[in-house]
Amino acid sequence: MIPATFEYESPRTLGEALILLASREDAKILAGGHSLLPAMKLRLAQPGLLIDLGSIGGLDHIRESGGAISIGAMTTHVAIAGSDLLHRTSPLLALAAAQIGDTQVRNRGTIGGSLAQSHPAADYPAAVLALDAEIVLVSRTGERIVPATRFFTGMFANELRPDEILTEIRVPKTAGEGVSYKKHHHPASGFAVVGVAVRVKVSGGKIENAAVGITGVADIAYRASAVEGALRGKPLSAIADAASYAANAVEPLGDTYASAEYRQHLAAVLTRRALEEAVGKKRS
Amino acid sequence: VAENLYAARDAAEMIEVDYEPLPAVVDMEKALGGAPYVYDEFKSNQAFTHTLKNGDIDAAFKKAARVIKQRMVNQRLAPIAMEPRAVLAEHLPGEKRLTVWSSTQIPHLLKTQVSLMLGLPENAVRVIAPEVGGGFGSKLNVYGEEGIVPWLAMKLGRPVKWSETRRENFMATIHGRDTINDLELALKKDGTILGLRGRILQDCGAYHQLLTPLIPQLTALMHAGCYKIPAIQIDVVGVFTNKMSTDAYRGAGRPEATYNVERMMDLAAHELGMDAAQFRLKNFPQSKEFPYTTITGLTYDSAKYQESLKKALNLSGYQNLRKRQKNGWKNGKYYGVGVSTYVEICAIGPSAATPAGGWESGTVRIEPTGKVTVLTGASPHGQGEETTFAQLIADELGIDPDDVNVVHGDTLAVPYGIGTFGSRATAVGGTAAYMATQKLKAKMATLAAHLLGCKPADITIGRGRLTAKGKKSISFGELVLAAYTARNIPPGFEPGLEATHFFEPSNFTFPFGAHIASVEVDAETGEVKIEKYVAVDDCGNVINPMLVDGQIQGGIAQGMAQAMWEELVYNEDGQLVTGTLMDYAIPKAHFLPDFTLARTVTPSPVNPMGVKGVGEAGTIASTPCMVNAVCDALAPLGVRHIEMPLKPERVWRAIRDAQAQKSPEAGKKRGAASAPPPATKSARRAASGRTR
Numbered sequence: 001m002i003p004a005t006f007e008y009e010s011p012r013t014l015g016e017a018l019i020l021l022a023s024r025e026d027a028k029i030l031a032g033g034h035s036l037l038p039a040m041k042l043r044l045a046q047p048g049l050l051i052d053l054g055s056i057g058g059l060d061h062i063r064e065s066g067g068a069i070s071i072g073a074m075t076t077h078v079a080i081a082g083s084d085l086l087h088r089t090s091p092l093l094a095l096a097a098a099q100i101g102d103t104q105v106r107n108r109g110t111i112g113g114s115l116a117q118s119h120p121a122a123d124y125p126a127a128v129l130a131l132d133a134e135i136v137l138v139s140r141t142g143e144r145i146v147p148a149t150r151f152f153t154g155m156f157a158n159e160l161r162p163d164e165i166l167t168e169i170r171v172p173k174t175a176g177e178g179v180s181y182k183k184h185h186h187p188a189s190g191f192a193v194v195g196v197a198v199r200v201k202v203s204g205g206k207i208e209n210a211a212v213g214i215t216g217v218a219d220i221a222y223r224a225s226a227v228e229g230a231l232r233g234k235p236l237s238a239i240a241d242a243a244s245y246a247a248n249a250v251e252p253l254g255d256t257y258a259s260a261e262y263r264q265h266l267a268a269v270l271t272r273r274a275l276e277e278a279v280g281k282k283r284s
Numbered sequence: 285v286a287e288n289l290y291a292a293r294d295a296a297e298m299i300e301v302d303y304e305p306l307p308a309v310v311d312m313e314k315a316l317g318g319a320p321y322v323y324d325e326f327k328s329n330q331a332f333t334h335t336l337k338n339g340d341i342d343a344a345f346k347k348a349a350r351v352i353k354q355r356m357v358n359q360r361l362a363p364i365a366m367e368p369r370a371v372l373a374e375h376l377p378g379e380k381r382l383t384v385w386s387s388t389q390i391p392h393l394l395k396t397q398v399s400l401m402l403g404l405p406e407n408a409v410r411v412i413a414p415e416v417g418g419g420f421g422s423k424l425n426v427y428g429e430e431g432i433v434p435w436l437a438m439k440l441g442r443p444v445k446w447s448e449t450r451r452e453n454f455m456a457t458i459h460g461r462d463t464i465n466d467l468e469l470a471l472k473k474d475g476t477i478l479g480l481r482g483r484i485l486q487d488c489g490a491y492h493q494l495l496t497p498l499i500p501q502l503t504a505l506m507h508a509g510c511y512k513i514p515a516i517q518i519d520v521v522g523v524f525t526n527k528m529s530t531d532a533y534r535g536a537g538r539p540e541a542t543y544n545v546e547r548m549m550d551l552a553a554h555e556l557g558m559d560a561a562q563f564r565l566k567n568f569p570q571s572k573e574f575p576y577t578t579i580t581g582l583t584y585d586s587a588k589y590q591e592s593l594k595k596a597l598n599l600s601g602y603q604n605l606r607k608r609q610k611n612g613w614k615n616g617k618y619y620g621v622g623v624s625t626y627v628e629i630c631a632i633g634p635s636a637a638t639p640a641g642g643w644e645s646g647t648v649r650i651e652p653t654g655k656v657t658v659l660t661g662a663s664p665h666g667q668g669e670e671t672t673f674a675q676l677i678a679d680e681l682g683i684d685p686d687d688v689n690v691v692h693g694d695t696l697a698v699p700y701g702i703g704t705f706g707s708r709a710t711a712v713g714g715t716a717a718y719m720a721t722q723k724l725k726a727k728m729a730t731l732a733a734h735l736l737g738c739k740p741a742d743i744t745i746g747r748g749r750l751t752a753k754g755k756k757s758i759s760f761g762e763l764v765l766a767a768y769t770a771r772n773i774p775p776g777f778e779p780g781l782e783a784t785h786f787f788e789p790s791n792f793t794f795p796f797g798a799h800i801a802s803v804e805v806d807a808e809t810g811e812v813k814i815e816k817y818v819a820v821d822d823c824g825n826v827i828n829p830m831l832v833d834g835q836i837q838g839g840i841a842q843g844m845a846q847a848m849w850e851e852l853v854y855n856e857d858g859q860l861v862t863g864t865l866m867d868y869a870i871p872k873a874h875f876l877p878d879f880t881l882a883r884t885v886t887p888s889p890v891n892p893m894g895v896k897g898v899g900e901a902g903t904i905a906s907t908p909c910m911v912n913a914v915c916d917a918l919a920p921l922g923v924r925h926i927e928m929p930l931k932p933e934r935v936w937r938a939i940r941d942a943q944a945q946k947s948p949e950a951g952k953k954r955g956a957a958s959a960p961p962p963a964t965k966s967a968r969r970a971a972s973g974r975t976r
Contacts, residue, residue, distance in 0.1 A: 002293040004297070184809070188866055188869035189866040189867070258932075266809060
């Protein structure tokens with residue numbers, strides 16, 4: 001549990017951080033440290049330089065910006081879980097944050113760090129996918145905005161380029177829509193064995209639109225488009241059957257704790273329960 | 285060996301080891317089937333066999349109206365003491381002293397072993413077990429590092445320290461349990477037990493450690509449980525595999541036995557259509573039958589099993605729980621009530637029945653200023669005997685517990701002792717200190733009688749004074765000082781006030797109790813919600829209720845953890861795949877409900893304080909209690925038994941398999957489909973609880 005030798009820098013501005021990042025190939029960004037530091041202690045990660053974003057101001061905000069809510073990358077899970085603004089205007093992300101790991105993890109871990117890590121069983125990916133969030137990536141040459149639905153590219157893999165820093169997440173307001181996050185926790189790690197984030201708009205007794213983000217089931221978090229398609233324009237009674245398609249288009253993972261078959265089953269059950277909760281229907 | 289941990293790790297990184305994998309044997313039953321052998325020279329993986337047999341077992345099964353059979357796996361567990369093992373050694377040849385600090389439960393036995401391993405005279409070795417951060421039996425062995433680290437310190441002429449990482453702790457500190465059990469219970473029509481027969485396979489791992497073969501033998505011995513069983517046969521087969529050794533882990537033999545016995549009692553009650561509690565009440569010995577000799581040859585000291593279970597039933601609102609359960613089943617809600625009783629064997633133990641002496645030492649020294657130092661050969665590592673013993677001795681001497689300091693773990697300060705394990709510290713070590721105090725009290729009475737002009741028998745000790753029958757008295761402090769200044773002492777009186785006693789117990793003690801759990805199972809996901817947990821425990825007289833409750837609480841959590849979450853898994857190549865705390869699930873506080881704790885008090889006649897022992901009790905009853913509760917909840921779905929840990933997937937599969945068996949057609953359909961049926965349909969099926 002002793003890391004290899006590394007250098008450490010704590011820049012005061014994003015500009016300095018970007019220069020440092022571009023200066024070395026073996027540099028790594030340090031946010032809350034809850035993925036990187038354990039990997040370093042096991043020597044699975046051996047960066048030569050750690051660039052700590054902790055001293056850069058202005059990266060931990062949650063505020064209204066245009067029609068959306070903007071969240072700084074260094075915002076901790078506990079701040080997101082407890083944000084009044086989010087609970088009022090776009091609660092899904094806060095619901096997911098509240099179920100991450102444990103108190104200690106939520107106190108230190110950050111949304112930017114988690115998304116940049118792109119762990120296939122992390123909680124945020126399900127939520128940002130369901131929300132059609134936007135992820136802001138900054139490099140020395142400029143800024144680009146990547147939709148969440150295009151951000152994740154594989155297990156621990158995403159759109160982030162080596163010279164980029166993830167600085168901000170933008171989520172839409174979801175007033176008038178129902179949201180829910182349902183999760184089966186791994187009892188040891190706290191990661192999502194299955195996590196389902198849903199956002200549903202109902203009008204006139206029919207589902208106008210539904211978005212379903214699922215994490216933990218496959219090697220990458222995904223939108224369950226078959227479920228969404230089976231709900232669009234349908235009455236609430238369509239939920240039960242639609243939910244059964246939750247893991248149809250992916251190859252579910254199996255491990256010591258839960259087999260692929262069980263993950264697939266849980267995905268369907270939790271999708272149904274999340275949808276039912278989102279549309280305000282009590283479980284029978 | 286390096287100047288610091290960073291350099292040592294960097295150096296270790298540079299070593300490249302080329303391993304040639306050899307065939308591994310991981311599964312016990314395959315291991316018994318033939319090669320590969322862990323030890324080629326044995327041409328077998330069978331480590332040992334042991335049979336415990338008494339009564340006419342064949343006749344019992346011949347005349348049985350019902351025979352209940354079940355196979356049960358008791359999975360492999362890691363003890364996970366908060367503090368992993370650590371050793372620090374310093375050799376000062378000029379002072380003829382090697383000092384070894386080790387995170388151990390047995391400093392004195394370690395001292396002897398270190399001296400033998402290193403060829404040093406034993407009087408040149410000092411072992412110190414500092415404030416040890418938990419053991420649960422895992423620090424009851426002498427490990428290789430406890431020899432290597434002091435050897436390096438001698439070789440290098442520098443202090444050397446080693447501490448285990450959590451991953452190393454998972455891999456190379458002893459494991460617990462890991463048995464496969466096939467049991468049969470013979471019953472009369474009315475539920476009277478006629479006999480119990482079984483075979484226990486014990487996975488020993490690759491090497492016998494201190495108690496490896498002894499644990500399953502103790503398991504066999506405890507198979508009478510708290511029941512009248514007229515005939516028994518338990519065959520134990522020890523099996524070598526390419527895994528870490530198993531050895532004593534909190535409960536060590538009693539949890540294994542209690543799990544077997546209490547699961548069988550529940551299965552029997554279910555099959556006979558009897559209430560689980562009534563079935564047990566029927567088969568307990570009555571309290572007037574104690575001391576009660578079991579079919580396994582143990583003599584239980586004292587117990588009131590009926591009273592204990594009835595108290596637990598009342599506290600849990602058992603009748604209401606049963607009512608709610610019946611109503612729930614009608615509405616697709618699966619509530620379960622788990623009942624488990626237990627008897628355990630503590631105060632280990634009479635020396636004749638233990639491998640390295642079962643006695644304990646205690647020294648009580650009243651310092652010239654009246655403060656008291658207690659030296660105990662026991663080696664508490666989280667149990668709180670520093671407090672218990674202070675209370676015990678302060679009460680005897682009529683002084684404040686704050687004036688008593690309890691010293692343990694330093695072999696240079698403390699007379700030779702055995703250590704802390706097997707719920708023995710208070711019942712054996714406490715008794716040693718108590719007996720030493722009696723010697724001191726007699727001596728103080730002699731001196732007080734001399735000073736006050738009366739007979740020693742007239743002296744009473746209490747409230748900081750020694751008082752003669754009449755009015756004359758002398759303060760505790762004055763008397764102590766008089767013993768040390770020794771200017772006015774009776775002829776033949778040894779100055780000073782210090783006494784030592786080595787206490788040899790005449791029997792074990794047998795604490796007991798009854799636990800009840802209430803759960804709700806989500807039949808759709810297999811998730812279990814633990815709603816309520818009631819524990820009625822009897823550990824004889826209680827010295828410190830808070831410490832006793834603390835032991836019970838922690839024990840219940842640890843035992844529940846076996847039932848629900850913990851499991852060491854090796855793959856076919858013998859690699860440990862649940863070797864970190866990110867994979868191996870020890871319970872977090874929010875996994876557990878509030879426990880309702882209560883007591884009955886049945887003093888033990890085996891020691892003067894009437895205490896029994898409580899360190900392992902919670903671990904013993906809670907495991908079968910939880911499994912009984914979950915299986916009870918799912919009985920209407922046809923579920924009979926689920927192997928531990930009761931992971932949601934296992935519970936879900938058990939429900940699905942039981943349903944498939946009930947309706948073969950549905951089962952066939954499901955088997956044919958490549959994907960499971962939509963959740964909603966399977967949920968409806970599960971929730972309907974239809975029976976045919």
